[in-house]
Amino acid sequence: MSKQHSSLTHEEKRVIEYYSNHIPTRPHEVTPETPLEHLNLNWTEKDLPERERTKHVHRLHPYLGKFIPQIVEIFLRKYFKEGETVYDPFCGSGTTLVEANVLGIHAIGCDIAAFNCLLTRVKTQEYDVDLMRKEVLDIVSKTEERVQPFLFDLHSWEDEFEDTDNEYLRMWYAPQARKELLIYRSMIPNYQYQDLLKVILSRSARSARLTTHFDLDFPKSPQTEPYYCYKHSRICYPTQEALKFLKRYSLDTIHRIQQYSRIRSKARSIVIWGDSRKAALPCFIGGVITSPPYVGLIDYHEQHRYAYELLGLPVKSEDELGAAFKGNSQSAKEIYKQGITEVFTHAGDYMKSGGRLVIIVHDRDDLYADIAAQCGFEVEDTVRRHVNRRTGRRSHEFFEEVFVWRKK
Numbered sequence: 001m002s003k004q005h006s007s008l009t010h011e012e013k014r015v016i017e018y019y020s021n022h023i024p025t026r027p028h029e030v031t032p033e034t035p036l037e038h039l040n041l042n043w044t045e046k047d048l049p050e051r052e053r054t055k056h057v058h059r060l061h062p063y064l065g066k067f068i069p070q071i072v073e074i075f076l077r078k079y080f081k082e083g084e085t086v087y088d089p090f091c092g093s094g095t096t097l098v099e100a101n102v103l104g105i106h107a108i109g110c111d112i113a114a115f116n117c118l119l120t121r122v123k124t125q126e127y128d129v130d131l132m133r134k135e136v137l138d139i140v141s142k143t144e145e146r147v148q149p150f151l152f153d154l155h156s157w158e159d160e161f162e163d164t165d166n167e168y169l170r171m172w173y174a175p176q177a178r179k180e181l182l183i184y185r186s187m188i189p190n191y192q193y194q195d196l197l198k199v200i201l202s203r204s205a206r207s208a209r210l211t212t213h214f215d216l217d218f219p220k221s222p223q224t225e226p227y228y229c230y231k232h233s234r235i236c237y238p239t240q241e242a243l244k245f246l247k248r249y250s251l252d253t254i255h256r257i258q259q260y261s262r263i264r265s266k267a268r269s270i271v272i273w274g275d276s277r278k279a280a281l282p283c284f285i286g287g288v289i290t291s292p293p294y295v296g297l298i299d300y301h302e303q304h305r306y307a308y309e310l311l312g313l314p315v316k317s318e319d320e321l322g323a324a325f326k327g328n329s330q331s332a333k334e335i336y337k338q339g340i341t342e343v344f345t346h347a348g349d350y351m352k353s354g355g356r357l358v359i360i361v362h363d364r365d366d367l368y369a370d371i372a373a374q375c376g377f378e379v380e381d382t383v384r385r386h387v388n389r390r391t392g393r394r395s396h397e398f399f400e401e402v403f404v405w406r407k408k
């Protein structure tokens with residue numbers, strides 16, 4: 001995905017050196033008057049640790065390909081006022097909408113992947129916090145009670161639940177884990193906050209798969225035997241149960257929803273499940289903040305396959321722009337450029353002249369100059385930022401662009 005350190009240019013190394021002696025921008029200090037050239041978005045891991053990047057509802061469920069909330073906050077403060085509307089045509093896990101709400105800015109998000117829309121809705125919805133807590137604890141304790149009678153009688157539980165012949169669930173879960181997930185799922189219709197419970201179920205299902213601990217993002221085949229674990233530097237065993245995850249994530253979810261409820265505003269959040277090349281928006285927008293998919297990098301449906309299988313969500317992978325399964329050939333790049341151009345042109349139809357389109361992207365193939373030229377915006381500025389990430393066994397370093405375009 002990235003240029004390795006040795007391939008950074010002399011200029012890029014000079015920029016890293018320069019910014020290492022300057023304090024990174026503090027998002028809450030940014031105002032509409034802050035000049036773009038004063039922004040220093042070159043946070044190191046120490047400046048902006050993972051717990052800050054995944055604060056409150058941002059970490060309700062893992063999502064590969066998120067942008068960091070602090071960048072969104074900076075550009076919301078710079079270009080939007082309270083009561084205006086921001087649009088994110090690739091809303092993913094909902095980062096733009098979550099941050100906008102805290103600042104009293106209305107937000108619309110669109111995404112082609114049904115699970116991403118579910119997750120965004122769950123994050124941005126307003127909760128009766130006491131009721132939410134009661135329901136989250138109740139379903140998990142009822143699941144625990146109901147698991148017991150079946151412990152020695154696998155046959156009778158198989159009869160009780162539909163979908164036990166689901167190929168994916170059979171392959172990727174030990175019988176005990178599958179049973180616990182299906183019991184939990186069968187009770188969701190009894191509660192008010194069903195979507196929140198679906199997200200807890202999905203997060204638990206992700207952890208309860210028969211995978212190695214170091215390959216939770218895109219495991220290729222089920223891990224049924226003990227294995228040497230790079231993450232823990234010892235022999236680990238594939239998990240047999242899901243209940244411990246359901247319990248752990250229930251408590252974590254309650255805590256995160258409570259935290260966010262204390263800082264959220266009454267601003268509206270609207271989530272549209274659809275293709276942002278053509279999805280109709282319900283109103284005019286002040287501008288856009290987004291991070292588009294890249295060419296041939298991630299399959300956004302596939303990364304949450306367990307959720308689609310367990311929750312029976314509809315799939316629209318064919319309409320995903322830049323999906324990994326479509327490759328990164330020259331023709332895939334042309335189709336991508338055309339698709340992104342359509343998305344921004346369409347968003348521009350809902351904007352007044354002068355509105356901003358802020359795009360956070362690692363434009364490694366230099367595709368965005370052409371896109372800008374074709375979609376009715378003029379290039380106002382570009383802020384570059386050094387990204388040096390170390391997560392688990394992956395480590396990479398590159399420069400990411402923040403393009404600021406203005407509606408003509």
Ligand SMILES: C[S@@+](CC[C@H](N)C(=O)[O-])C[C@H]1O[C@@H](n2cnc3c(N)ncnc32)[C@H](O)[C@@H]1O
Pocket residue numbers: 063065066067068089090091092093094095096110111112113116274275276277290291292293294300301319320321322
């Ligand atoms: C880089 S991710 C966005 C992540 C988001 N900024 C966040 O913080 O979670 C790109 C998103 O674009 C979505 N996407 C791809 N093609 C799309 C299309 N045609 N219409 C709408 N969304 C699409 C993918 O499903 C994915 O969630």
